[in-house]
Amino acid sequence: MALTTLKVKTAKPGRHTDGRGLCLLVKDSGARTWVLRMQKDGRRRDYGLGSVFDVSLAEAREAAVALRRRVREGFDPVAEKQKARKIVPTFEAATRTCHETLGEGWKGGHHAKWLASFEKHLFPRIGKKPVDQVDSPLVVEALAPIWLEIPETARRILQRISVVLDFAHIKGWVPEEVSLRSVRKGLPRQNDKRGHMEAMPYVDVPALMTKLAAAASTTGRDALRFTIYNAVRSNETRFAVWPEFDLGKAIWIIPGERMKARETHVVPLSPSVVALLRKRWDERANDTGLVFSNNGEKPISDMTMTKLLRDDGIEGVTVHGFRSAFTDWAAERTRFPKEVADKALAHKLPNKVEAAYRRTDFFEKRRTLMARWAAFLDKAPGQAGEDSPTPSPLPPMPHAA
Known part of the structure; x- marks a missing residue:
């Protein structure tokens, strides 16, 4: 039954219909408002039309007719009201907020790379x-522009954009979830081999x-030699600080928070590495800063070591790939068990049961293995002779500084 002016004034708490979705909503407090209930995109929504003290019954009916027409034409009053209520940030601002919020648990290297990829490739275009x-x-x-030029980086950035847009949706800046599944269909097929x-x-x-070793000594060259000698990841070198080293005992203790597996890793240092570190110690900026840095505070770029390879005409090879070279050498030129080489690389055993029982870190065997690897690397090009098939004794270590 249609409402009357008298009923609008005297209706008890509840919802009272006038017809075609127009309702009078009376709350227990006595507040009386007009609401238009409509179906849009498969969802039933209520649209407020104002208080009865400001809008009469006749005016509410006129407003309902006008709103129905606008909604049929595509107008969304709820979305418009949300836009008016919220300031939508730029893509760059949303990305930086996402990075600050989600990045607290990330490792230092990943934390920096994540944002750097946006700053270099996306913010100038859509920031x-x-x-x-x-x-x-x-x-x-x-x-x-980068999809075929740097395919692996482009794929990672695509994944990171999805994270930002999901974050923006949760924050209420983006009304609906954005799917980027169709993006690849709009880009050429990448032919690079992943793996x-x-x-x-x-x-x-x-x-x-x-x-x-023969070229002029630079921080980048020392870092690359150090990385290859120890078969470590580039970030483990870039963020190494002096307190992690005991040159007297020839060990490097990398804390778990800097390791991919989140476990402390103790690296036995070969005489060649100790000599390299002693030289850098003599040139250090301070006793506690970064080892491979010009001022002890700012790490070298993650591209510094790669650039050395490219400047020397070595294309395609990555710094990380020297870990594979070490693995191949250990398998083909020594008789050390595979698990010793794996432990030298700080690889986690994939079998959880085996990992639970194998608690040794093969430290003494790794010390001999890394000394053998350094001796192989220091061999003059073309020098005759194969590596000895059995582990040889470790040469005496230099005295502590």
Whole structure:
């Protein structure tokens, strides 16, 4: 039954219909408001039309007719009200907020790389766009210049954009979840091979090490030699600080928070590495700073070591790939068990049961293995002779500084 002016004034708490979705909503407090209930995109929504003290019954009916017409034409009053209530940040601002919020648990290297990829490749193109305007076509346009040039980086950035847009949706900046599944269909097929990092054949590494040692000493060259000698990841080198080292005992203790497996890793240092570190110690900026840094505070770029390879005409090979070269050398030129080489690389055993029972870190065997690897790397190019098939004694270690 349609409402009357008298009923509008005297109706008890509850919802009272007038027809075609127009309702009078009376609360226990006595507040009386007009509500238009409509169906839009499969969802039933209530649209407020104001208080009865401001809008009469006749005016409410007129407003309902007008609103129905606008909704049929595509107008969304709820979305408009949300936009008016909230300031939508730019894509760059949303990304930085996402990075600050989610990045607290990330490792230092990943934390820096994550944001750097946006700063270099995306912010100049779409950083100023409101985040709620970033959709699949815009992402395709932004990624197109790097999709084939640096495919692995482009794929990672695509994943990171999804994280940002999901974060923006949760924050209420983007009204609906944005799917980027169709982005790849708008970009050319990538033909690069995904998988292991490209590695230099281990037989070629000594020549590279000889060339690095003969060239003028720089922080980057020292870092690359150190990384290859120890078969560690580049970030483990870049963020190494002096308190982690005991040159008297020839060990390097990398804390768990800097390791991929989140477990402390003790690296036995070969005489060649100790000599390299003693030289850097004599040139240090301070006693507690970064080892491979010009001022002890700012780490070298993650591209510094790679650039040395490219400047020398070595294409495709990655710094990470020298870990594979070490693995191949250990398998083909020594008789050390595979698990010793794996422990030298700080690999976690995939079998959890085996990992629970094998608690040894093979430290003494690893010390001999790493000394043998350093001796192989220091061998002059073309020098005759194979590596001894059995582990040889470790040469005496230098005295502590």
